[in-house]
Amino acid sequence: MRLTCPLCGERDLREFTYRGAALTRPEGETWGDDWHDYIHLRDNPAGENREYWAHSTGCAAVLLVTRDTRTHEVLGSALAKGGGA
Amino acid sequence: MRFSGLRVLKEGLTGNRGWGPHWRDPAPKPAYDIVIIGGGGHGLATAFYLAKEHGLRNVAVLEKGYLGGGNVGRNTTIVRANYFLPGNSEFYSHSLKLWEGLEQELNYNVMHSQRGIINLFHSDGQRDAAARRGNAMINQGDDAELLDRDGVRRLLPYLDYDQGRFPIYGGLYHRRGGTARHDAVAWGFARGASDRGVDLIQNCEVTGIDVEGGQVTGVQTSRGAIRARKVAIVTAGRSGQVAAMAGMRLPIESHILQAFVTEGLKPVLDNVVTFGMGHFYISQSDKGGLVFGGDLDMYPSYAQRGNLPTAEHVMEAGMALMPMIGKARVLRSWGGIMDMTPDGSPIIDRTDIGGLYLDCGWCYGGFKAVPGSGYALAHLLATDRPHDSATGFRLDRFRDxxxxxxxxxxxxxxxxx
Incomplete structure (x- = not known):
């Protein structure tokens, strides 16, 4: 599996760290079902998944990657909002 | 059909013509009291204990492929009870006790081998943690011994004790830990359940879960609709997809865990050895292959195969720990789909839907749990109360x-x- 960093180009998987499913962080600061949902529950699809990856040994940018979990095919990658180096 | 030494002798002298199928191959009936989705180790064990401990025989196990074709056939066969935390500790302790009587109970050779597990440590701090864990195991009623460096060296003289990064300080020795023959565990439970009247239905994929007024009423399958008063989802690796049929989202993300086996070698490794700091563990199968693995690939996957960086990392760790394995050639590798939960511990519980039960989230520790999980889920299905060994495996612990x-x-x- 190789990932494409928008800043550095296509790179080896070893340079990247998976940072979790791409979810929207709740607005509130008190514990509730929205936080339970965000931290614990997952759609966990067998198929197209949207996830964050950090280019940790490269430029440190955080990427939003779309990937097929059945085949490891990478369908797209872009800088995550606010994830630039 | 019972196995015995006399029977083996007799069959051997008469051309082995007397062996029959180990389980029946029934067509699904229109309705059951209990339907178990998933014919892996946990599902088959649940069916066995439902019939044996609770006398519930109007039970079906639905398997989309063949029995034991999922993670119970794709693991590294370690059996142990060396957990630390209350909740896990009593469960795995109970499961190990079931393992110790399993072959007699099933009249089936599952090749359970209590060859001992050694968890290595590499610093004073880790030694303290190992001693603390060992004391917890002893307090639970299980066994643990703290070995110093020389104690480990007497058992495992070929390790590299002075490697620069992780010199070996000692190990926590759990003598009752070991391995078992993974397929035989599934087959033994299947035979025991089938003999007691449970219908094991293969090539029967569940495509829908019927819920009416908050109560489960049955399942839709590739072989027609089946009504049921209770339905248990026992499909670790695919829990999310099956639970979604009932409109549920689970606290689970599926990850890939790779394992490797070398060509068959003469006996060289008597125990199970774990090198946690290097992300590596190893044992030797009875066929002679060195069976080893490491950590997750760390990204979600249903591919049942991993990528090379993790394979490389595992091989490097193995070479760092026991350089002699560099002479062995790796025959094959594979991957299993792991139900990873937010705390690394499993779930055996009811759901918000009446009559629908969950047994999932085994992370990469499901194999050793097979008897304990089946026993506890059978108890929950039969009595609607969690078994004493599994009260900690609540689904709602993440919410509250x-x-x-x-x-x-x-x-x-x-x-x-």
Whole structure:
């Protein structure tokens, strides 16, 4: 599996760290079902998944990657909002 | 058909013509009291204990492929009870006790071998942690011995004790730990369940779960609709997809865990050895292959195969620990789909839907749990109360934060356990 960093180009998987499913962080600061949902529950699809990856040994940018979990095919990658180096 | 030494002798002298199929191959009936989705180790064990311990025989196990074709056939066969936290500790202790009587109970050779497990440590701090864990195991009623460096060296003289990064200080020795023959465990439970009247239905994929007024009423399958008063989802690796049929989202992310086996060698490794700091563990199968693995690939996957960086990392760790394995040639590798939960511990519980039960989230520790999980889920299905050994495996602990069992203290991200 190789990932494409928008800043550095296509790179080896070893340079990247998976940072979790791409979810929207709740607005509130008190514990509730929205936080339970965000931290614990997952759609966990067998198929197209949207996830964050950090280019940790490269430029440190955080990427939003779309990937097929059945085949490891990478369908797209872009800088995550606010994830630039 | 019972196995015995006399029977083996007789069959051997008469051309082995007397052996029959180990289980029946029935067509699905229109309705059952209990339907278990998933014919793996946990599902088959649940069916066995439902019939044996609770006399419930109007039970079906639905398997989309063949019995034991999932993770119970794709693991590294370690059996142990060396957990630390209350909740896990009593469960795995109970499961190990069931393992110790399993072959007699099933009249089936599951090749359970209590060859001992050694968890290595590499610093004073880790030694303290190992001693603490060992004391917890002893307090639970299990066994643990703290070995110093020379104690480990007497058992495992070929390790590299002075490697620069992780010199070996000693190990926590769990003598009752060991391995078992993974397929035989599934087959033994299948035979025991089938003999007691449970219908094991293969090539029967569940495509829908019927819920009416908050109560489960049955399942839709590739072989027609089946009504049921109770339905248990026992499909670790695919829990999310099956639970979604009932409109549920689970606290599970599926990750890939790779394992490797070398060509067959003469006996060289008597125990199971874990090198946690290097992300490596190893044992030798009875066929002679060195069976080893490491950590997750760390990204979600259903591919049942991993990528090379993790394979490379595991091989490097193996070489660092026991350089002699560099002479062995790797025959094959594979991957299993792991139900990773936010605290690294499993779930055996009811759901918000009446009559629908969950047994999932086994992370990469499901094999050793097979008897204990089947026993506990059967108890829950039969009595609607959790078994004493499994009261900690609540689904709602993530919502309310009570009784989380994060053995490694690595936080709520699913892949860190």
């Amino acid at each position: 934060g009570v009784g989380l069992m994060d053995e490694e203290g690595t936080g709520a991200q699913h892949n860190t356990h």
